[in-house]
Amino acid sequence: xxxxxxxxxxxxxxxxxxxxxxxxxxxxxxxxxxxxxxxxxxxxxxxxxxxxxxxxxxxxxxxxxxxxxxxxxxxxxxxxxxxxxxxxxxxxxxxxxxxxxxxxxxxxxxxxxxxxxxxxxxxxxxxxxxxxxxxxxxxxxxxxxxxxxxxxxxxxxxxxxxxxxxxxxxxxxxxxxxxxxxxxxxxxxxxxxxxxxxxxxxxxxxxxxxxxxxxxxxxxxxxxxxxxxxxxxxxxxxxxxxxxxxxxxxxxxxxxxxxxx
Ligand SMILES: Nc1ncnc2c1ncn2[C@@H]1O[C@H](COP(=O)(O)OP(=O)(O)O)[C@@H](O)[C@H]1O
Ligand SMILES: [Mg+2]
Numbered sequence: 609x610x611x612x613x614x615x616x617x618x619x620x621x622x623x624x625x626x627x628x629x630x631x632x633x634x635x636x637x638x639x640x641x642x643x644x645x646x647x648x649x650x651x652x653x654x655x656x657x658x659x660x661x662x663x664x665x666x667x668x669x670x671x672x673x674x675x676x677x678x679x680x681x682x683x684x685x686x687x688x689x690x691x692x693x694x695x696x697x698x699x700x701x702x703x704x705x706x707x708x709x710x711x712x713x714x715x716x717x718x719x720x721x722x723x724x725x726x727x728x729x730x731x732x733x734x735x736x737x738x739x740x741x742x743x744x745x746x747x748x749x750x751x752x753x754x755x756x757x758x759x760x761x762x763x764x765x766x767x768x769x770x771x772x773x774x775x776x777x778x779x780x781x782x783x784x785x786x787x788x789x790x791x792x793x794x795x796x797x798x799x800x801x802x803x804x805x806x807x808x809x810x811x812x813x814x815x816x817x818x819x820x821x822x823x824x825x826x827x828x829x830x831x832x833x834x835x836x837x838x839x840x841x842x843x844x845x846x847x848x849x850x851x852x853x854x855x856x857x858x859x860x861x862x863x864x865x866x867x868x869x
Contacts, residue, residue, distance in 0.1 A: 619805040620647035621682035621774045623668065628677035630663060637663050639831045640677070648801060650808045652822035654815065656853070660831040661811040665777050668809060669699050681775060698773035700764050700781060706752040712739070712763050713748040716770050734770060741803055742766045742796060758789025762796060769804060776800075778810040782817050794820045815854055819843070827853060 623645040630638040638660045645651040653661050666672040667679045681697065707715050716735045720726055726734065739745050742762045752760050761781060768776060781797065782790035797808065798821050812818055818825045819839040827834040827842070827850060834849050835842070842850055 618647050619772075619774050620807045622647050623651075623682075623775065623807060623809065624680040625664075625667075626677050626680070628664075628667065628674045628679060630660075630667070630672065630675055637831050638667075638674075641828075641833050642677075643826055643833065643836060645807060645809060646823075647807055648805065649823045650797065650801060650810065650821055652810045652812060652818040652825045653828055654812055654818040654822075654825055654853075655828035657813055659813075659828045661813075661828055662779055664828070665699075665779055665809065665811045668775070669697060669777055696771060696773045697775045697777065698768035698771050700761075700768050700776065700778045706760060706763055706767070708752050711749050711751055712744065712755075715752070715763060716767050719767070719771050738766045738770050741769075741800075756789065758785050758792055761785065761789070761793055765793075765796065765800075769800070769806075772804075773806055776806050776808045778808065778812075780812055780814075781810060782812065782814050790814065790817065791820075793817075797821050819854075829853075 625641050625643050628638055628641045629636070641664065643651075653664060655661055663672065667674055668681065707718065710718070713735055716738060717731050720731045720734065725731070736745070736748070739748055742765060744759065744762055744766060747755060747759060747763070752763065755763065765778075765781070778797070782793050785793065794817050797810065800806065801808065810817070810821065819842065822839055824836055824838055825842055826836045829849065835845065835847060837845065842854065845851065
């Protein structure tokens with residue numbers, strides 16, 4: 609913890625999902641989900657395509673309302689659920705959603721400028737510091753279209769971090785990336801908790817990512833939570849559903865090995 613002084617209260621928030629269910633047009637997409645995430649934890653929700661991962665993440669972002677149950681962000685100990693507006697939540701979308709007409713620098717500076725969070729020099733310093741943490745120092749003046757897919761993902765993460773979020777939500781951060789870029793993103797997500805006091809929830813169908821970055825990993829299938837465990841615990845699990853998901857067989861006809869969002 610370099611910049612989180614001991615005297616400061618924790619910024620990272622706990623998350624609690626209680627008995628959450630969601631249907632679309634009578635089809636049950638999330639079934640009675642309950643889980644707790646500790647402040648500062650990297651918590652991965654993994655599972656095959658169509659499991660309900662993105663829908664669950666949208667509930668945490670406050671973009672969906674549950675049919676039953678609740679998603680509580682922050683202040684769990686006080687027994688009071690903070691509203692989404694009061695906790696700074698940043699979402700790293702699957703496609704990155706960068707402003708393509710702006711330089712990388714301007715993409716990062718956009719939010720702090722818009723919200724007048726600091727003076728020009730401070731914003732500039734912060735942008736460069738954040739780019740440095742994400743190994744993007746040389747890319748400040750480039751446009752997103754001039755960067756590789758992996759670099760664009762890192763810019764998207766940098767742009768989320770500059771908002772000083774208390775909760776960082778990632779949807780498939782390694783999708784569309786080659787294995788080396790994916791490993792690089794995994795490393796970046798892992799190192800962020802050393803630099804920022806933030807809780808991270810990562811949704812992914814990528815087993816390698818889940819097992820390498822997660823403090824704990826939840827397996828979601830068909831809208832139901834199968835298990836929550838540490839990566840070591842999952843690897844040692846005798847549950848055939850866990851073994852089946854983790855086994856490295858490649859079967860492109862099986863929808864669980866396809867990523868379509
Ligand atoms: N807005 C929506 N309206 C209707 N069905 C939806 C909606 N969003 C997601 N779904 C359905 O919910 C299921 C889970 O979707 P999703 O959370 O995107 O899966 P994934 O685990 O791949 O992220 C899928 O069957 C999907 O078609
Ligand atoms: Mg998804």
